[in-house]
Amino acid sequence: MNKRFSRRAFAATLALGVGMALVACSGGGNGAGTNSVSGGDYTGPNVTISFWNGWTGGAAPVLVPKLIQKFNTEHKNIVVKDVPMQWGDISAKMPLAIKAGKGPDVSVAHGDDLATYAAQGLLLKSDDIVKSLGYGESDFPEGVFKAGNYGGAQYAIPWSVTPLGLYVNKTVLTSAGLDPAALPTDKASYQKALDALKAAGVQGEWVDGYVFTGTFEFETLVWQFGGDLYNKDVSEATFNSDAGVQALTWMTDLIKNGHSPSDVAQDGNFNALVAGKTAFNWNGVWQTTNEALPNVQWVAAPVPQIGTEKAVWSSSTHWVFVNNKGQDKNKTAAAATFVKWMNDNSAGWAETGELPAANTVRNDPALLSKYPNLKPFMDELPYAHYETVSPGISAANATITTALNEAVLGKKTPKQALDDAVTKANQLLKQNKSQYGG
Incomplete structure (x- = not known):
């Protein structure tokens, strides 16, 4: 952890x-x-x-x-x-x-x-x-x-x-015939790398349903697809927008298309990167100090731009x-x-x-x-x-992780999971307004 x-x-x-x-x-x-x-x-x-x-x-x-x-x-x-x-x-x-x-x-x-x-x-x-x-x-x-x-x-x-970044196991990339000096920067190059890894028998990015780091990746993608988590005055959740559905669908498609296992444990994706079982992991700058990395041929890069805009969670x-x-x-x-x-x-x-x-x-x-x-x-x-600024926002944010987990595990479609989470988040935002004012 x-x-x-x-x-x-x-x-x-x-x-x-x-x-x-x-x-x-x-x-x-x-x-x-x-x-x-x-x-x-x-x-x-x-x-x-x-x-x-x-x-x-x-x-x-x-x-x-x-x-x-x-x-x-x-x-x-x-x-x-x-x-x-x-x-x-x-x-x-x-x-x-x-x-x-x-x-x-x-x-x-x-x-x-x-x-x-x-x-x-x-x-x-x-x-x-x-x-x-x-x-x-x-x-x-x-x-x-x-x-x-x-x-x-x-x-x-x-x-x-x-901020979040892209951690890369260079040894795994090389074994799949990919050049560690030419890392993916956008959707097309990232997908091409994932397909090459899959052809070599490697699931290239393991998707998890936890705050660390699935939620941070999802939020990054929402912003990249032009959406936001909440409206301007944080009175309504908006992460079930078309951008949100695109973001979560992109993540669940990694599982559907064989680029990720279906049930990744907490921190399992980073551990897999260290063990040479996967090539890419979206994770925070804090991992640069992880004591396991000196034993790995690795490099970090900006997260690829999957959507229409440059954006990253921090x-x-x-x-x-x-x-x-x-x-x-x-x-x-x-x-x-x-x-x-x-x-x-x-x-x-x-x-x-x-x-x-x-x-x-x-x-x-x-x-x-x-x-x-x-x-x-x-x-x-x-x-x-950066983080949404609003009193009591942590409770509403937790519903995002719930939606992510449900979709990643196949319990709900991305849209259903996000719609249900937004309903709950809006109830919590209303409670926050009553509790804190504003």
Whole structure:
């Protein structure tokens, strides 16, 4: 299971399990207010700030403490306390901690969670902080900054982006007479490669019915075929449009036409790539750090353009300032200094399998020199699509995976599965509006 899955579990638990309770009990701080900070380093009295995060696997547990130690050494009046824990534990502790004024001073959240947290009153409005630190939309990949905006206010600062890419087992391609230096870029060349692989006895792309990574591939294809997941104000689901049906049909046809097994286990497609049983896998940039890949002759490329438009799914993570009861403004100001420093020094974050969101860091030639496998993912950012911004959206998003699973397993046709999922999603969106307003 990929490390990011545990973060999603945290997000879903927090969004679904404590939604109404948080609206009632968050009244800790001044969610409608802002905290003034200086654009330079924090110059106030000595403070200790708490940084809650769920980075307990992979390279992050090694890198985060190193970065924090360096920051603390350079800032004599700030001590950042690293508080790593399982994301599920965070979801259980955060609401009551905020109500009691004992939550973190700074944390990180995914883009599709930000509106939920903001609507629940968990986060401080951060317009003044963002402005003071000199950040704006142009400092990050197009579209990602807006994920932190809810109700006309900015609640977050981007930290990283994680687009999908095409992973290729070069040995498998070569065995089928294909040239690893001429990778498919569109529907025709991708289909040609799949047919050649099939002729050589290889099922070229294994399709799964799980979030990782079937849902991300489906959403990519919906956008490539010119559709969208929801309407503009996120009051209705639209992923059962002609574009959605085309996308899901294209995926199920891979199974129907013998390019994929019919029942792929969670992570089975990536494991098959590593084992030399398949040639292609649509997966996230985080897999570039997978410990199994050094034993494989592999390369990554942008996902092929199957539809009429260039598009690719990407997630994002963002810094957030927490709205504790009686939140100390000095601590928030110190946390802002910490966030700016972390973004400025985020080049090493690529070691964890995520792209730094700050353009100045990510576009530094030294980054690609050290992490050349990141280039295809970076090349996709101009046409990347990020998470839908709307309170409680995680529950509606889950219906997409349900539809995918039903269609992939042959329980329903793509259209029937999507139509049924949209009916459920619209009910959930209506509940979200009643619960969160707007």
